[in-house]
Amino acid sequence: MTRRLSRAWSVLALPIISIVLSVIVGSLVIIFSQWLVTGELNPGLALDAYGALVSGSVGSERAIVNTLDNTMPLLLGGLAVGLGFKAGLFNIGVQGQFLMGALGSVIVGVQLSDSPVIVAVPVSLAAGMIFGAAWGFIPGFLKAVSGAHEVVTTIMLNFVAIAILAAAVSGPLNVIGSASPQTLPVGNASLPVILGRNGTIAIIYAPIMAVLYGFLLFRTTRGFEIRIAGASPDAARYAGMSPRHLIIWTMTVSGMLGGMAGATDLLGATHTMTTTYSTTVGFDAIAVALLGRTSPLGIVLAALLFGAMRTGASAMQIQAGVPADLVGVLQATILFFLVVSPVIKRIFRLKGAKTGLEDSATTFTATYGGEATIR
Amino acid sequence: MTSESPQVRAPALEMRGITKRYPGVVANDAIDLDIRPGEIHALLGENGAGKTTLMNILYGLARPDAGQILIDGTEVQLSGPSDAIRRGISMVHQHFMLVPVLTVAENIVLGEESTTRGGFLDRNEAHKRIIDLGRRFGFEVDPEVRVGSLSVGWQQRVEILKALYRDAKVLVLDEPTAVLTPQETQEIFEVLRRLAAEGHSIVFISHKLYEVLEIADRITVVRRGKVVGQRIPSETNEEDLAELMVGREVSLTVDRGESHPAAAALQVQGLVVRDDRGNEVVHAIDLEVRSGEILGIAGVAGNGQDELIEAIVGLRRPTGGTVTLEGVDITGLKSRDVYEHGVGYVPADRHRFGLVLSFSIADNLVLTSYHRKPYSRGLLRDDVAIRESAEEQIKAFDIRTPSADAKASTLSGGNQQKVVIAREFSHDLRLLVLDQPTRGLDVGSIEFIHKQTIAKRDAGVAILLVSAELDEILELSDRIAVIYRGQLVGLRDGRTADKNDVGLLMATGGRPGDDGTTTGETGSAA
Numbered sequence: 088m089t090r091r092l093s094r095a096w097s098v099l100a101l102p103i104i105s106i107v108l109s110v111i112v113g114s115l116v117i118i119f120s121q122w123l124v125t126g127e128l129n130p131g132l133a134l135d136a137y138g139a140l141v142s143g144s145v146g147s148e149r150a151i152v153n154t155l156d157n158t159m160p161l162l163l164g165g166l167a168v169g170l171g172f173k174a175g176l177f178n179i180g181v182q183g184q185f186l187m188g189a190l191g192s193v194i195v196g197v198q199l200s201d202s203p204v205i206v207a208v209p210v211s212l213a214a215g216m217i218f219g220a221a222w223g224f225i226p227g228f229l230k231a232v233s234g235a236h237e238v239v240t241t242i243m244l245n246f247v248a249i250a251i252l253a254a255a256v257s258g259p260l261n262v263i264g265s266a267s268p269q270t271l272p273v274g275n276a277s278l279p280v281i282l283g284r285n286g287t288i289a290i291i292y293a294p295i296m297a298v299l300y301g302f303l304l305f306r307t308t309r310g311f312e313i314r315i316a317g318a319s320p321d322a323a324r325y326a327g328m329s330p331r332h333l334i335i336w337t338m339t340v341s342g343m344l345g346g347m348a349g350a351t352d353l354l355g356a357t358h359t360m361t362t363t364y365s366t367t368v369g370f371d372a373i374a375v376a377l378l379g380r381t382s383p384l385g386i387v388l389a390a391l392l393f394g395a396m397r398t399g400a401s402a403m404q405i406q407a408g409v410p411a412d413l414v415g416v417l418q419a420t421i422l423f424f425l426v427v428s429p430v431i432k433r434i435f436r437l438k439g440a441k442t443g444l445e446d447s448a449t450t451f452t453a454t455y456g457g458e459a460t461i462r
Numbered sequence: 463m464t465s466e467s468p469q470v471r472a473p474a475l476e477m478r479g480i481t482k483r484y485p486g487v488v489a490n491d492a493i494d495l496d497i498r499p500g501e502i503h504a505l506l507g508e509n510g511a512g513k514t515t516l517m518n519i520l521y522g523l524a525r526p527d528a529g530q531i532l533i534d535g536t537e538v539q540l541s542g543p544s545d546a547i548r549r550g551i552s553m554v555h556q557h558f559m560l561v562p563v564l565t566v567a568e569n570i571v572l573g574e575e576s577t578t579r580g581g582f583l584d585r586n587e588a589h590k591r592i593i594d595l596g597r598r599f600g601f602e603v604d605p606e607v608r609v610g611s612l613s614v615g616w617q618q619r620v621e622i623l624k625a626l627y628r629d630a631k632v633l634v635l636d637e638p639t640a641v642l643t644p645q646e647t648q649e650i651f652e653v654l655r656r657l658a659a660e661g662h663s664i665v666f667i668s669h670k671l672y673e674v675l676e677i678a679d680r681i682t683v684v685r686r687g688k689v690v691g692q693r694i695p696s697e698t699n700e701e702d703l704a705e706l707m708v709g710r711e712v713s714l715t716v717d718r719g720e721s722h723p724a725a726a727a728l729q730v731q732g733l734v735v736r737d738d739r740g741n742e743v744v745h746a747i748d749l750e751v752r753s754g755e756i757l758g759i760a761g762v763a764g765n766g767q768d769e770l771i772e773a774i775v776g777l778r779r780p781t782g783g784t785v786t787l788e789g790v791d792i793t794g795l796k797s798r799d800v801y802e803h804g805v806g807y808v809p810a811d812r813h814r815f816g817l818v819l820s821f822s823i824a825d826n827l828v829l830t831s832y833h834r835k836p837y838s839r840g841l842l843r844d845d846v847a848i849r850e851s852a853e854e855q856i857k858a859f860d861i862r863t864p865s866a867d868a869k870a871s872t873l874s875g876g877n878q879q880k881v882v883i884a885r886e887f888s889h890d891l892r893l894l895v896l897d898q899p900t901r902g903l904d905v906g907s908i909e910f911i912h913k914q915t916i917a918k919r920d921a922g923v924a925i926l927l928v929s930a931e932l933d934e935i936l937e938l939s940d941r942i943a944v945i946y947r948g949q950l951v952g953l954r955d956g957r958t959a960d961k962n963d964v965g966l967l968m969a970t971g972g973r974p975g976d977d978g979t980t981t982g983e984t985g986s987a988a
Contacts, residue, residue: 306845308838315829318818324777325807325815326829327798 100437101428102378102385106392108431109420110137116416117409136407140414143402144395150402152283156355158394159289160185160348164372165390166300167223167344169381171237173304174337175317180226180241181345182369183248184219188346189353190252191218193270193360194260196353200274207276208288212350219346220339222248227338231331237338245369253362260360270360278355287355294387296344301383313337345369367415374422393418472535474499474663475520475551475632480529482515489515490526491687497632502654502664504678506671508707508904510874512687513667517634520665521553522546552625553634556641558617562610567592569609570624595626599656614762615646619653626657633657634665639673643762644932644965651677669707669905670933671700683707708905716912719920721940723752727788727924728774728893734782735769744770745948746783751893751924756915758939758956759928762968766948767928768810771897774926775807776800787893801830804892808882808899810928816882819871823863824852826870827885859884860910876907883911887918894918894925900934912938932965946971 114133122128144154164181171178178184192215199207226240257268278287304310316323316333323330348368353360375393379385396418400411424431431437473496482490490512497503507513518524520531522540530537533549540546543553560569571588589605596602601619603612609620618638625633635654639647654664654677668674674681674695681693683706691706704712728751735744743766751757761767772778774785776797785793787803795803809815817826828837828848836847852866861880863873870878879899886894896915900908915938919925929935935942939956944967951971954964966972 306843307841308833308843309841311825311832311843315818315821318820319814321814322816322818322829325797325809326832327776327796327801329796 097437098380100435101425101431102380102389104431104435104437105378105421105424105428108424109417112420113137113413113417117413132407132409136403136409136413139403139406139409140396140399142399143406144399149283150398152286154391154395154398155282155290156286156394157397158390159287159293159355160352160366160368161371161375161393161397162293162387162390163296163344163348163351164368165375165379165386166296166383167341167348168372168376169379169386170300170304170313170337170341170344172376172381173317174313174333175320176227176230176334176337176341177238178223178226178241178338178341178345179238179373180222180244180369181341181348181372182367183241183245184222184342184345185349185352185369185372186245186248186252186365187222188215188219188349189360189364190248190255190349191215191346192276192350192353193273194255196273196276197260197271199276200271202275204275204279207274208278208354211273211276211354212347215346215350215353216343217346219349220343223342223345224335224339227335227342230338231334249365252360252364256360256362256364268362272359273354276354277358278351285356287351289351289355293351296347297383297387300344300386304383309336345372348372371418374418374425377425378421473497473532474501474534476530476532476535477516477520478530478532480516480519480526480531482512482519482524482526488687490519490529492529493684493687493689495682495689497663497665499631499663500658500661501679502658502666502677504666504668504674504681505684506668506674506681506703506707507684508669508906509876509902510904511684511707513684514636515687516684517553517636517665517667520546520551520634547628547630550629550631551634552628552630552632554618554621554625554636554638556636556638558621560609560617560620562608564609565605566603566607566609566612566620566623567605569620570605570627574628591627592623595623599626599653599660601653613646614641615643615649618642618650622653622657630662632663632665634667636667637669638666639668639670641763641930643969644961645969647673671703671707674703675700685709704905712905712909716909716916716937718916718938721755721919723755723940724922725753725788726750727753728926729786730774730783731786732783733770733773733780733785735766735773735778735780737769742781743948744773744780747945747948747950749943749950751926753892753924754919754922755940756919756925756927756938756956758935758942759926759945760932760935760942760964760968761928761930761945763930765945767945768897770945771807771895771926771928774800775805775895798833801889804890805895806886806889806891806893807895808879808886808897810897810901812879812882817870817878820869822867823856823861823870823873823881824848824866826881827852827855827866830885831889855884855888858888859914874904876903876910879903879907879911883914887914891918891923894923896925896927896929898929898931899927901929901931932961932968936961936964944968944972 117133117136118128118130121132143150145151164185167181167184168178192211195214196207196211199210222244226237226244229235229240230237256270260270261268262271278289280286281288282290304314312323312328312333315326316328316330320330352366352368357364371393375386375389379389396414400414403409403413404411475497477493477495480490480493481488493516505513515524519526522542522545531540532538538549567585567588570592592605593602603616603619603623609617612620622633638650642650658664666674666678678695681695681703682689683691683703685707693703730747730749732746732748733744734742734746737743747770749757759767769778773780776795776799779794784791787805790803792800792803813819818829831837832843837844849866856863856866859880861877861884863877870881873881900911915925927935927938936959942954942956942959942964943950944952944964946968952967
């Protein structure tokens with residue numbers, strides 16, 4: 088019993104400590120920013136703000152549906168980043184894959200806006216996945232043939248994606264006569280609502296993708312190859328696996344998941360695209376994957392947490408007067424504490440605690456150091 | 463015991479009741495050790511017996527949970543390596559801590575630079591001291607030479623000079639002969655004897671019994687964290703020491719029996735291989751291994767044997783020549799395809815290539831066969847089949863583990879290698895390539911692996927054995943080929959080969975009089 092407890096603690100310690108610390112940091116930010124502005128020192132404000140954040144995200148049926156809706160793109164993006172980590176790849180370009188996925192789904196969705204839902208939705212969604220996959224394939228291919236590091240290429244492709252999106256929306260996709268560049272709405276390609284006012288079918292298919300993600304990694308030979316290549320590229324080569332092939336495959340599937348996240352956001356929430364269309368999902372997904380320790384269940388839980396924070400942010404702003412941007416502070420500090428986990432381990436004397444990335448040869452330092460393991 | 467020993471003075475160094483616990487193991491259990499001035503004291507034990515932990519404690523790298531360390535009779539608390547060095551304790555590691563691009567002098571003064579008044583390096587002072595020290599102990603080395611251009615034997619001497627430069631009184635050498643040829647070993651022994659004669663104390667860590675008997679004044683044997691005995695070389699022998707070390711009787715020589723080689727299985731012709739930097743490191747090698755025989759390739763590390771093996775097993779593309787296996791051309795095939803032709807391969811570096819330490823034993827046992835039936839059905843893994851076969855192999859190869867799900871990192875070195883051996887020995891084999899199969903392992907595991915290897919030979923498998931351990935080559939091989947600078951420079955019969963002859967070939971390539979001085983039948987291994 089105690090062994091099981093200590094094992095559970097070794098898994099949960101770092102995420103829990105990171106969350107608790109970020110809540111503390113968030114409280115200080117709330118209290119001192121109010122003090123700076125008004126000269127009042129009111130520790131109760133932090134409690135009010137967090138109370139509003141919680142009730143705004145899970146306090147009512149409507150809030151819960153909104154939370155679920157906000158969770159799904161994060162979940163898909165988290166899976167995209169997590170898959171890369173498992174293979175030892177740091178796909179920092181989920182943002183770009185997300186944008187390309189959204190673009191692909193809007194291009195097709197607008198064309199199919201009058202088609203039957205049963206055709207319009209799957210085809211538009213698939214278009215987003217294909218666009219995202221293509222955007223993941225490029226850095227994978229570049230790494231496999233030239234060794235170009237995916238961190239560099241994916242970041243650059245993020246900017247390329249932004250530019251392509253703006254060009255497409257202000258050019259061929261622009262509706263003539265609109266005040267500012269904008270596409271037509273996707274109409275029947277919008278994700279059907281199945282829960283409450285705006286709970287779309289993403290609530291069903293995104294968790295299914297999480298199950299498939301776990302199945303791929305732990306039940307298939309391809310998943311075994313990915314995990315081995317991530318844990319030890321040398322052993323993978325020795326075992327006769329093809330690292331080049333695996334890199335391209337993994338980046339493509341990762342990009343597909345990122346594209347699916349983008350398509351889900353566009354078809355489920357905005358339904359149309361402007362030149363400034365953007366979210367932070369692609370970057371938040373990195374925090375989600377890390378907080379969820381790249382495990383399927385962990386990523387689901389982390390995405391729920393981040394989705395809830397997003398949802399509760401406006402309630403917090405309205406009820407407690409604390410800017411919704413505080414949620415960004417919380418998410419960023421969680422990521423910060425996760426990344427400095429060696430320091431956290433030492434401070435809290437957690438010898439056995441794990442980040443979940445031990446299996447993977449990719450650590451942040453190794454990633455930026457650019458180890459040459461591919462021949 | 464003390465009557466015939468010249469050193470009856472107080473110990474230069476004493477460790478009393480040293481205890482160190484790690485989660486789940488007692489690495490050191492109340493160990494007592496005393497080192498007298500001018501003594502060569504051997505610390506003998508299997509891997510994992512606690513030698514390294516004890517030396518880490520002595521070097522200030524680990525804190526003991528209990529016990530005292532006394533230097534010249536006064537108790538000390540060592541805060542770290544720099545503290546240990548300051549108190550006259552120095553360590554020569556198995557892997558040298560030298561910077562190849564720096565000169566001998568620069569390496570020696572590193573961290574201890576004496577400066578002139580302007581803050582510049584005082585080279586002259588350092589040079590003078592280094593030359594003086596070398597002269598005193600009989601191994602002069604040019605301080606201006608770059609360390610990278612020195613042989614391994616001389617690099618080791620630089621390490622020793624480094625210790626002497628810091629006024630070391632107690633020198634700890636961790637398996638110093640592991641990387642040396644027999645000739646170099648004799649030379650380093652000369653140096654050590656000279657140091658001892660000058661009053662330095664030497665702790666000589668090893669698991670090679672005959673070396674310990676040759677060089678040591680006293681031998682302390684540790685097993686499972688405890689001192690199990692102390693001997694004087696004149697009053698003991700290899701069998702006695704081996705039994706102390708392992709805790710049971712062991713056979714030191716493999717009963718290899720007669721080999722019955724059949725037709726040629728592996729034929730390598732004119733093989734040319736380049737290293738990662740594009741330099742040709744294997745020059746048109748011809749060799750042949752017959753089914754049912756062991757061909758040993760002896761050579762000092764870095765003479766092209768790694769690249770040769772990688773080219774044979776499909777991890778490196780040869781730039782010329784052919785490799786055929788039972789008449790089938792397998793030149794340039796990928797490693798997966800080579801494997802499918804019935805080639806097993808035990809790589810030298812089991813941590814980097816042979817195993818994935820963070821994965822379970824069951825996963826590691828299918829590392830090279832996971833894609834085949836019954837472990838894979840279509841795209842899916844068959845966990846049941848993987849598990850069943852893992853349990854079988856754990857039993858058959860006596861892998862000591864609580865469960866097939868335990869991570870490979872939890873196993874001892876010997877058991878880790880057994881996982882690799884179990885995996886590579888259990889498929890349908892025609893050729894087995896063994897690269898340093900017992901490096902760093904304990905006597906018990908070596909015995910086991912050697913027996914398994916002989917059994918495979920007798921079952922008709924062709925075996926190519928590469929090892930830097932000349933003893934292993936001599937013990938197992940039916941024929942011995944010596945590789946030197948990318949060429950095979952001699953072929954000897956495994957039963958009649960002379961250790962010094964092979965050692966000389968390894969070290970010089972048989973240069974002095976190429977065809978005259980070396981005894982026995984020379985020729986290519988084909």
